[in-house]
Amino acid sequence: MQPTEPPAPLSLLGRNDDGRRFLTGALGEFRGVTSTPPDRPPFLVTKEHRRFAEFADTVRRHRYIGVCWGPPGVGKTLSARHYAGTDDWGQWQRALAAGKNTDPGPVPAAVLSARTALWTPTVTATAKEIDQALPRACQQISWALDYHQHGHVDPLMHPESAASGLTELLIVDEADRLKTVGLEQVRDYYDRHHMGVVLIGMPGVERRLARYPQLYSRIGFAHEYRPLSPDELTAVLTRRWHTDGLATAPGAEVPDFFRTVGPK
Numbered sequence: 001m002q003p004t005e006p007p008a009p010l011s012l013l014g015r016n017d018d019g020r021r022f023l024t025g026a027l028g029e030f031r032g033v034t035s036t037p038p039d040r041p042p043f044l045v046t047k048e049h050r051r052f053a054e055f056a057d058t059v060r061r062h063r064y065i066g067v068c069w070g071p072p073g074v075g076k077t078l079s080a081r082h083y084a085g086t087d088d089w090g091q092w093q094r095a096l097a098a099g100k101n102t103d104p105g106p107v108p109a110a111v112l113s114a115r116t117a118l119w120t121p122t123v124t125a126t127a128k129e130i131d132q133a134l135p136r137a138c139q140q141i142s143w144a145l146d147y148h149q150h151g152h153v154d155p156l157m158h159p160e161s162a163a164s165g166l167t168e169l170l171i172v173d174e175a176d177r178l179k180t181v182g183l184e185q186v187r188d189y190y191d192r193h194h195m196g197v198v199l200i201g202m203p204g205v206e207r208r209l210a211r212y213p214q215l216y217s218r219i220g221f222a223h224e225y226r227p228l229s230p231d232e233l234t235a236v237l238t239r240r241w242h243t244d245g246l247a248t249a250p251g252a253e254v255p256d257f258f259r260t261v262g263p264k
């Protein structure tokens, strides 16, 4: 009897199909990702950001849950976005979604090196929405790595990225919004995957988490995000003063805080 050829791996992709719909969310059941985001101020790498990046690296390496808290407006969200490469990622996804014949260029280096999904629950997120949003956020990063490596995304051909296997860290911003059930869902997701999780919230979130023993027992690292130093604050404000066009506005006067806190 002739030896039979092993069956070719199944593919979901058609001819001339690189599976980019998996990366842009254009699958029909998802909303697209083509809307243009609001302008964000340019990011300044501060000492607090470097501390945050070290913390996130540690959580990711050890695949623990980490909790990060800090007062409003100190830069937690910007730090997390910068760490995960979220802005580059959004821009790349929009380029990808622009059309089949467009070349979006390589997957952004920040996404490839961070392997991090950033997810922000909406204020009224239901249990069902959370159940869908968590895997979706993580799966996209896993697929982005597939796309980088193989030039296409095919969930059947590259099972290593199935179940978000290539995503190493999930950052949940505004974790205070999660109610008991939502926190339990995050814990359950963490238990069923091999990735670290960072929960970012306001001061007090760490005390609230302590009331959930099963979640709390998985927290390996805690990090306080401190306010910017006066020098860094002056640098951020100076930059905003210029990027927001205030410095060149007719009749613009140099605000008092620049005179009292630092130069310009």
Ligand SMILES: Nc1ncnc2c1ncn2[C@@H]1O[C@H](COP(=O)(O)OP(=O)(O)OP(=O)(O)O)[C@@H](O)[C@H]1O
Binding pocket: 041, 042, 043, 044, 045, 046, 049, 070, 071, 072, 073, 074, 075, 076, 077, 078, 079, 202, 236, 240
């Ligand atoms: N490193 C930074 N570079 C540039 N701007 C910064 C930086 N850190 C903070 N800012 C400024 O502070 C604002 C608030 O930052 P961000 O939204 O990240 O704060 P937050 O800590 O997440 O606040 P909240 O707890 O309210 O969510 C930004 O819009 C930006 O103008």
Ligand SMILES: [Mg+2]
Binding pocket: 076, 077, 078, 173, 174
């Ligand atoms: Mg924030």
